[in-house]
Amino acid sequence: MNQTIQYVERKGVNRQLLLLHGTGGNENSLLDLADFLDPTAAVLSPRGQSLDEGAPRFFRRLREGVFDQEDLRAKTEELAEFVHQQRVASGTDLLPLIAVGYSNGANMALSMMLRKPGLFQGAVLLRPMVPFKPEGIDLVKGVPIWIGAGKNDPLVSIADSKDLEAILVGQGGLVELNWSETGHSLSMEELQFAKLWLTNLAL
Numbered sequence: 001m002n003q004t005i006q007y008v009e010r011k012g013v014n015r016q017l018l019l020l021h022g023t024g025g026n027e028n029s030l031l032d033l034a035d036f037l038d039p040t041a042a043v044l045s046p047r048g049q050s051l052d053e054g055a056p057r058f059f060r061r062l063r064e065g066v067f068d069q070e071d072l073r074a075k076t077e078e079l080a081e082f083v084h085q086q087r088v089a090s091g092t093d094l095l096p097l098i099a100v101g102y103s104n105g106a107n108m109a110l111s112m113m114l115r116k117p118g119l120f121q122g123a124v125l126l127r128p129m130v131p132f133k134p135e136g137i138d139l140v141k142g143v144p145i146w147i148g149a150g151k152n153d154p155l156v157s158i159a160d161s162k163d164l165e166a167i168l169v170g171q172g173g174l175v176e177l178n179w180s181e182t183g184h185s186l187s188m189e190e191l192q193f194a195k196l197w198l199t200n201l202a203l
Contacts, residue, residue: 058107098122178193
């Protein structure tokens with residue numbers, strides 16, 4: 001990955017949160033969310049390296065809901081290497097790593113989890129969808145995963161969220177699917193549930 005990538009890194013204890021923003025976001029977009037979820041955690045928050053009509057993303061899409069699989073694979077490899085290098089350089093590589101992703105960022109987190117088994121020790125995924133049909137077995141075995149889905153989401157259908165849950169459970173994930181009455185936007189109520197889940201996560 002381009003070593004001039006813009007990112008925010010904070011020190012913390014016990015665990016590290018990898019923040020992955022949605023389309024049009026940047027390295028600062030989820031910092032307040034991280035402070036809310038776990039103010040004691042270390043934070044690594046990179047900016048996506050693809051652009052969609054000038055809006056930063058973590059990988060390209062061909063159209064709404066259809067991903068450029070070649071770019072997704074390449075950007076997954078690049079981001080995983082960047083995360084590894086930064087964790088080693090900052091001395092946080094021994095801390096459990098928890099992905100916190102929203103929309104496009106949640107999809108990138110999923111791609112990393114399925115392509116780099118063992119990278120994450122947990123994940124909070126907000127409005128994710130299936131990035132690709134995974135090959136292999138037990139790719140997320142034993143990994144706790146909290147999914148925040150919107151019943152009225154115009155981008156991610158209820159069926160899509162249930163399909164994702166089934167895939168992750170089939171791959172050995174410990175999945176909790178939380179439904180909100182909202183659309184693609186987030187509600188404070190569901191974030192409270194995510195915070196409680198993360199607080200109770202034994203790592």
